[in-house]
Amino acid sequence: MTRPMRSLVKPQFVALALILLLNWILFPGFFSFFVRDGRIYGSLIDVLNRGAPVAILAIGMTAVIATRGIDLSVGAVMAIAGAVAATMVGDGTPLFIVLMAALGVGLLCGLWNGTLVAVLGLQPIIATLILMVAGRGIAQTITEGFIVTFNDPGLIFLGSGAMLGLPTPIIIMATLAVLATAVFRLTALGLFVQSIGVNESASTYAGLRSRALLIGVYAFAGFCAATSGIIAAADIRGADANNVGLWLELDAILAVVIGGTSLMGGRFSIPMSVVGALIIQAMNTGILVSGFPPEFNLLVKAALIIVILVVQSPLAGRIWYFVAPSRERPPDDRPSRTTATSAEGGPK
Amino acid sequence: MKLVNLLALSVSTFAVMGSGAMAQSGLEGMTIGFSQIGSESGWRAAETSVTRQQAEEWGVNLQFSDAQQRQENQIRAIRSFVAQGVDAILLAPVVATGWEEVLSEAKDAEIPVVLLDRGIEAPEDLYLTSVASDQVLEGRVAGEWLVEEVAGEECRVVELQGTVGSSPAINRKQGFEEAIAETDTIEIVRSQTGDFTRAQGKQVMEGFLRAENGGADICALYAHNDDMAVGAIQAINEAGLAPGEDILVVSIDAVPDIFTAIAAGEANATVELTPNMAGPAFEALDAYLNDGVEPEKFIITESRLYTAEDDPEGEAERRRGLGY
Incomplete structure (x- = not known):
């Protein structure tokens, strides 16, 4: 079987298709959309639009997890970036400077995490837990505990405006995903990151500047989190330091895992993590339009996630090759195994 | 601006309290401790500033303690109020359980405790009354x-x-x-x-x-x-x-x-959801401390409806001044 064919039957695409189908059964208008004022509306667009913040977090998280790390602070960094953007734009600062400052703060947060991990050698889960807890406090200090609202049309555009007929967050997500994939795949950077995840000291002995690379990867995750935080604040025209990005770090990690990147580091795929984020959002949107009572939200979500992870498990992969009819057994089934092992150690 | 807020607030307080406004000197010069949960929401911040304003109007010397969401801080604050020998304690409890011991200490010292905004799971004789919305x-x-x-x-x-x-x-x-x-x-x-x-x-x-x-x-x-x-x-x-x-x-x-x-x-x-829980609390304390009248165990605050006819612009302005 050729590679492009194989990549089409990845379990993530099957999962996404099944969830969309389920949504359609529960809500027949799910696939319908209409155009008004040159902008497309519909549930599918909602999935992309609402999934964008987590997808952007997942892009950064993928790189971190590929180095066998984890970043728990991304939700808090969202809150900080949103708070910075909202307070500065409220003071009348030009939008360009506001965005540079908010993204810069995100980069700084990432540098902090990276330094703790790469220089001090702290365990990533503990190193980033520090900022996860402290970051929300920093954001609340910036907003002084209020929801800081703003009316700057430029900033609002980033959250609820539209370009090329699509909501701006979708465009930002797609651009970032394409750029990040290109940088990691068209240069050796992806390979370096992967090799750190497989064996950091071996990579260092082989001549890689692991320390600088690690710091860079966490800084990238901080940048992505800040981007996501700006979008979230722009969406509600206010910085809600208490609630923005709350628990989204877990959704981002889940998106990466569903996308097939192992928490043990190594092989990673940014586009598949974005697909993972969209799978999660497709569930959320489906729950919203289906009319289930809210008491079932978490139950439905958990059940679907279990099914998705089971389908991706190594055992399911082997069974699939055994029962799949008229399919040539691959001479070496390692590629399928590596995709499938991704499900091990899912966070929930 | 501050003055306008204060004026608007006192007008509304008079309206709410009716006859109580005449007897406001009853708590004059008394010291009352207030253990607040924290300032986790705009409403909580407003409750704090309204309580301070009410204390000023009643001539009460308010001892304020911010617990920053921790029960142990509230327990410590209540113990220090008891040690100071305050005339009464206002408590906005952060959790519902675990209050028996410290409230017994206040009861032994004959200091009445009024619960604000939230209830607790404790024998009813441990507190004077509870002021909350329905x-x-x-x-x-x-x-x-x-x-x-x-x-x-x-x-x-x-x-x-x-x-x-x-x-x-x-x-x-x-x-x-x-x-x-x-x-x-x-x-x-x-x-x-x-x-x-x-x-x-x-x-x-x-x-x-x-x-x-x-x-x-x-x-x-x-x-x-x-x-x-x-x-x-x-x-x-x-x-x-x-x-x-x-x-x-x-x-x-x-x-x-x-x-x-x-x-x-x-x-x-x-x-x-009125942030003025202190007004009814002071009223109850006034009646209890000065006239020995036991208040009802649960005082329900008014749930007033506001529409476009109730000067929404003015209300927005006035409430921003309260720290929402």
Whole structure:
């Protein structure tokens, strides 16, 4: 079987298709959309639009997890970036400077995490837990505990405006995903990151500047989190330091895992993590339009996630090759195994 | 500006307290300790500033202690109030359990304790009274407004619930349902949680709008708090409908931003969760300490309805001054 064919039957695409189908059964208008004022509306667009913040977090998280790390602070960094953007734009600062400052703060947060991990050698889960807890406090200090609202049309555009007929967050997500994939795949950077995840000291002995690379990867995750935080604040025209990005770090990690990147580091795929984020959002949107009572939200979500992870498990992969009819057994089934092992150690 | 706020507040206080206003000197010069939970929300900050203003009006020397969400800080604060020999203690308890011991100490020292805003699980003789809002009533007031507003016409309502399982979500839902049960023309067609936040309120409302024929089939939105309503209003606007006209909006809490929306015609009504818990508490203490009158065990604050006729711009301005 050729590679492009194989990549089409990845379990993530099957999962996404099944969830969309389920949504359609529960809500027949799910696939319908209409155009008004040159902008497309519909549930599918909602999935992309609402999934964008987590997808952007997942892009950064993928790189971190590929180095066998984890970043728990991304939700808090969202809150900080949103708070910075909202307070500065409220003071009348030009939008360009506001965005540079908010993204810069995100980069700084990432540098902090990276330094703790790469220089001090702290365990990533503990190193980033520090900022996860402290970051929300920093954001609340910036907003002084209020929801800081703003009316700057430029900033609002980033959250609820539209370009090329699509909501701006979708465009930002797609651009970032394409750029990040290109940088990691068209240069050796992806390979370096992967090799750190497989064996950091071996990579260092082989001549890689692991320390600088690690710091860079966490800084990238901080940048992505800040981007996501700006979008979230722009969406509600206010910085809600208490609630923005709350628990989204877990959704981002889940998106990466569903996308097939192992928490043990190594092989990673940014586009598949974005697909993972969209799978999660497709569930959320489906729950919203289906009319289930809210008491079932978490139950439905958990059940679907279990099914998705089971389908991706190594055992399911082997069974699939055994029962799949008229399919040539691959001479070496390692590629399928590596995709499938991704499900091990899912966070929930 | 401060003066205007104070003036407006004292006017409203006089209106609420009625005859009590005449006896305000009763607590003059007394020292009262206030153990506040923290300042986790705008409402909490407003409660603190209203309590300070009330203390000033009554001539009370208020000892304020911010517990920063920790029960041990509150217990320590109460012990230090007892050691100081204050005349009374106001307590906004952060959790419901674990108060028996420290409240017994206050009781032994014959210092009356008044609970603000939340109840506790402890023998009733450990505190003088508890001042709180009736969350079921809040929901009922919102529902009654809608019943009157639609006046017998068909109305399909969507509901944004608070956090699943939280007591305000359960009670505010129950109260609203009781109110609309009187008519058979109003029904809740969709109900989903928005976790009391703007972002979720907006996202869930988008789902409602898609599922209900682009919003054309929705007559009204009932949100368990104002923040979710503010988010939902943005979603309605972005769907090309006029919130407040195409879809009626009623919510609970009465925070400044909802008054801005009411002033702009984008929301219709809000039910106040009053931050003035201290006023009724001082009144009860005055009656108890000076005349020996035992107050009722549970004092319910007023759940007042505000609409476009209640000077929404002025209310927004006045409330911002309170620290919401």
